[in-house]
Amino acid sequence: MKALSFEENEVLFGSDPTEGIVAVEPIGEDAVRLFFRSEDRLEFRDEPFTPFILLEDEKLLQDFKKPCDFKPLSSINEYKILALFESWLDCTKARAHLSKTTRIPPSSSEAPYLFLSDPVHQFLLLTGKTLFKGLNFRDLHRLALDIETATAPGYAFSNPSRQEDRILSVALMDNRGNEEVLFATEYGEREMLEALGARIKSLDPDVLEGHNLFNFDLEYIVTRARMQGVKLQWGRDGSEPRIRRSRFSVAERVIDYTRMEIFGRHVVDTLFLLQYYDIVARELESYALKAAARHFGLAAPDRTYIDPEEIQWYYENKPEDLKQYNLDDVRETLALSELLSYPFFLQTRIFPFSYQNIFVRGNATKINALFIREYLRQRTSVPKPGAAEAFAGGYTDVFRHGVVRPVISCDVASLYPSILISNNLKPQADTLEVFLPLLRDLRNFRMEAKKRALKADDSHQKDYYEALQQTFKILINSFYGYLGTRLHNFADPHLAGEVTRRGREIIGQMVNWLRKENCEPIEIDTDGIYFVPPPRVRTDEEAQALVERLSESLPSGIEVEMAGKYQAMFSYKKKNYALLDDEGQVTIKGSGLRSRGMEKYLREFLSSMIRLLLQGKEEKIQSLFTDYLDRLEQHQMGISWFAKTETLTESLETYREKVTAKKRNPAATYELALASGRPYRAGDQVSYYVTGRAKRVRVYENSKLTSDYDPNNPDENVAYYQAKLHDLLKKFQKFLPGKLV
Numbered sequence: 096m097k098a099l100s101f102e103e104n105e106v107l108f109g110s111d112p113t114e115g116i117v118a119v120e121p122i123g124e125d126a127v128r129l130f131f132r133s134e135d136r137l138e139f140r141d142e143p144f145t146p147f148i149l150l151e152d153e154k155l156l157q158d159f160k161k162p163c164d165f166k167p168l169s170s171i172n173e174y175k176i177l178a179l180f181e182s183w184l185d186c187t188k189a190r191a192h193l194s195k196t197t198r199i200p201p202s203s204s205e206a207p208y209l210f211l212s213d214p215v216h217q218f219l220l221l222t223g224k225t226l227f228k229g230l231n232f233r234d235l236h237r238l239a240l241d242i243e244t245a246t247a248p249g250y251a252f253s254n255p256s257r258q259e260d261r262i263l264s265v266a267l268m269d270n271r272g273n274e275e276v277l278f279a280t281e282y283g284e285r286e287m288l289e290a291l292g293a294r295i296k297s298l299d300p301d302v303l304e305g306h307n308l309f310n311f312d313l314e315y316i317v318t319r320a321r322m323q324g325v326k327l328q329w330g331r332d333g334s335e336p337r338i339r340r341s342r343f344s345v346a347e348r349v350i351d352y353t354r355m356e357i358f359g360r361h362v363v364d365t366l367f368l369l370q371y372y373d374i375v376a377r378e379l380e381s382y383a384l385k386a387a388a389r390h391f392g393l394a395a396p397d398r399t400y401i402d403p404e405e406i407q408w409y410y411e412n413k414p415e416d417l418k419q420y421n422l423d424d425v426r427e428t429l430a431l432s433e434l435l436s437y438p439f440f441l442q443t444r445i446f447p448f449s450y451q452n453i454f455v456r457g458n459a460t461k462i463n464a465l466f467i468r469e470y471l472r473q474r475t476s477v478p479k480p481g482a483a484e485a486f487a488g489g490y491t492d493v494f495r496h497g498v499v500r501p502v503i504s505c506d507v508a509s510l511y512p513s514i515l516i517s518n519n520l521k522p523q524a525d526t527l528e529v530f531l532p533l534l535r536d537l538r539n540f541r542m543e544a545k546k547r548a549l550k551a552d553d554s555h556q557k558d559y560y561e562a563l564q565q566t567f568k569i570l571i572n573s574f575y576g577y578l579g580t581r582l583h584n585f586a587d588p589h590l591a592g593e594v595t596r597r598g599r600e601i602i603g604q605m606v607n608w609l610r611k612e613n614c615e616p617i618e619i620d621t622d623g624i625y626f627v628p629p630p631r632v633r634t635d636e637e638a639q640a641l642v643e644r645l646s647e648s649l650p651s652g653i654e655v656e657m658a659g660k661y662q663a664m665f666s667y668k669k670k671n672y673a674l675l676d677d678e679g680q681v682t683i684k685g686s687g688l689r690s691r692g693m694e695k696y697l698r699e700f701l702s703s704m705i706r707l708l709l710q711g712k713e714e715k716i717q718s719l720f721t722d723y724l725d726r727l728e729q730h731q732m733g734i735s736w737f738a739k740t741e742t743l744t745e746s747l748e749t750y751r752e753k754v755t756a757k758k759r760n761p762a763a764t765y766e767l768a769l770a771s772g773r774p775y776r777a778g779d780q781v782s783y784y785v786t787g788r789a790k791r792v793r794v795y796e797n798s799k800l801t802s803d804y805d806p807n808n809p810d811e812n813v814a815y816y817q818a819k820l821h822d823l824l825k826k827f828q829k830f831l832p833g834k835l836v
Contacts, residue, residue, distance in 0.1 A: 673705045
């Protein structure tokens, strides 16, 4: 199969075609070290590094005492001077000077200067280089790490700062067949940590991987190494890791974590990968490694499972089982990363960031970097971010509730990007006209990659093209989202508002056309419509022909595709519905029908009830309801069915301060986390269940950690959980036969 020329697009992939770069690191103040991989060989070379700041006027640095070279940039945008410095130290001193003299910090959109705080990012922007060009994902040398730890008697969780607690086992496994367990019966803790450093040095991985690696394994290792007087010389130059507190956002979640940077290597936490995956999928009940491995079918049939509370017992009585358990953890970590990392690997070829930073940079920030890189390449001035501006969103509506049948769904292929392209709409500040050509190329590339994925015979090629088209899809859809963002240089909220206005008009035209064809619209969701076809449309071919005629009725450049044909649809409310396809599969969409905030027994009951509704078996719902009440009464549900797992969105210190100041109410997750003595942080998850006897209780005063549940002496609050089932059913009473509650 002929190779595609994606990477010949210099705007998208950078102008420098250098292949094989696996890492870039600053050395000294005026150079960077590039690490190259060619099969099993690793080489490096040093290149000069010229840091920069973009300025509105070179007079801003007229009193700055260090030498700098001012390069005027063409065009009319605000940042029209490129100031180049001899060293990174001089650049950071210039930033401090500008912040002091203008009294505007570099983080402000009002700053008359633009300073980028990551030297590697600066180097990649100015040179047009990117990592991983010419490499396959399997070419990266990836090493997974996992530790098992002891917990002192009387404590629920292991604490690395407690002298009695310690590391019992370290499992290592890479994608080249190497595996090993460093075990406390064979090593003292100091010797184990030294051996771990020696293995990392000898195996020399490009990427270190783990699950909850930042906030548990690495923190634990760093603390114990400090106590044992061991230097973790894990860098490719023999340096110790650089550690700092950091945070990033995954949709509505803010994740606090202890960031570790290792010279010449990247650190990837598969916990982050799961959270990114679940933004779209919304199907994971837990972000725990074992639950994720089972969900994706990655767990081996003979996988060893050990209750965390029994780690010490297995260490003392069945050490070989503990070793296997530890190895199974790293095996699943590698497999999970193999499954979910590929799009981020491909993004690293495109964007001027390190692989590790690709995971924690938002899509708008990545797209902004593409524009800045091209404007710098063409020595063209860069605009300041504009002011925030509110604008109306997409068209969503629901015309009918309850069960309807049959149903066809259709949607506009990339509605907002198609509007931008077909109407030649671009951000006002894009004087080089980078936006539209890049968007067109991305769309064409995605279409070609989809074709290649379908035709590919080789599994690696198929995976490559599928990941590539998914990466392009994310980028395409992010272009519109970028327009409405704040604090980005080429954003244009006014244009974003115009695009959504035209989008609403197009969807309105589609609704009117369908009604004229005797179709009944059921639901509209921004770029798609669910509708009941007229009686004359029965076959898939007739449905496809109807959608094609709908597409032909719309403006040039706007294409409608048939997304599905279903036996029945349950329409609950906006963006909340369920579908039954011809194979009997049920798909449920919307947090009102499928919320991770619900306990499992409520989700399973609701899913079963909806299936009965879609199948026309409403009369069986009463017995389903009674069965769930009885199972709760008889304690026949395991802890996983009624426990809740919630994510801490702020630190325990912040929570305590807010509760004291009466700025928020107490919450079970935080109260249990505080009582546990474990150093929970924002982004951590806490699983708990409700105790007591009354159906109305203060949950934060009547709850326990899931790990404290004793199935031989069940103490879950039956009345509370039965009342929640009644309350759930009441929400759907109008769709049900008779009165069930």
